[in-house]
Amino acid sequence: MKKILFLTGDFTEDYETMVPFQMLEMVGYKVHAVCPDKKKGDTIKTAIHDFEGDQTYSEKPGHNFTLNYSFNQVEVDNYDGLVIAGGRAPEYLRLNPKVIEIVKHFFKTNKPVAAICHGIQILTAANVVKGRKLTAYPAVGPEVTLAGGDFQDIAVDEAYVDGNLVTSPAWPAHPSFIREFLKIMGAKIEI
Known part of the structure; x- marks a missing residue:
């Protein structure tokens, strides 16, 4: 069984944690959801971001999400994505040195990586986007450019793939985001 490391934390976007976590477990991956300074059984608070016609997303309290693995037990070589x-x-x-080391490992070993919305801020902090094409929530676009990435301005419900990297602007892209990640993970789903 392939294993996926899932980075999340307090005030993560609710759908961007709950939905991918559940979808990836549904198709048979072992998914370890972790957060620095927290252990298996601890919870994180989420926030619901919605697009309601304002100049940016609105934010409301989300659910509590229970982590199923301890961050300090992560051994990156044990994960496939x-x-x-x-x-x-x-x-x-992105201020946590171990988070940065983890991200750099996945790029150095060319393992599949999926990041959505503001998750791309961790990629820019890890200095792994130079020369890559990727997307993010539009407000993160300048960070992508400053980090040497080629920001792709795509619809909020689309995903962008560049080699082992899948990125999307926000949770409305979950169907394409997860589909493209499954492809680079080598999954075959027949209907």
Whole structure:
């Protein structure tokens, strides 16, 4: 069974944690949801971001999400892929040196990586987007460009693939985001 490391944290976007986690487990992957300074059984608070016609997304309290693995037990060589949730968590997760080491490992070994929305902030902090084409929530676009990436302005319900990297602007892209990640993970789903 292939294993996926899932990075998330307090005030992550609710859908961007809950939905990919459940979808990836549904298709048979072992998914370890982790957050720095937290252990298996701890919870994180999520926030629901919605698009209601304002200049940016609105934010409401989300659900509590229970982590199923301890961050300090992560051994990156044991994972086949990495998923990074969005929301507000990436702005502080990217300050953690071990998070940066983990991300760099997945790029150095060319393992599949999926990041959505503000999750791309962790990629820019890890200095792994230079020369890559990727997308993010539009407000993160300038960070992608400053980090040497080629920001792709795509619809909110689409995903962009560049080699082993799948990115999407926000949770409305879950169907394409997860489908493209499954492809680079080598999954075959027959209907």
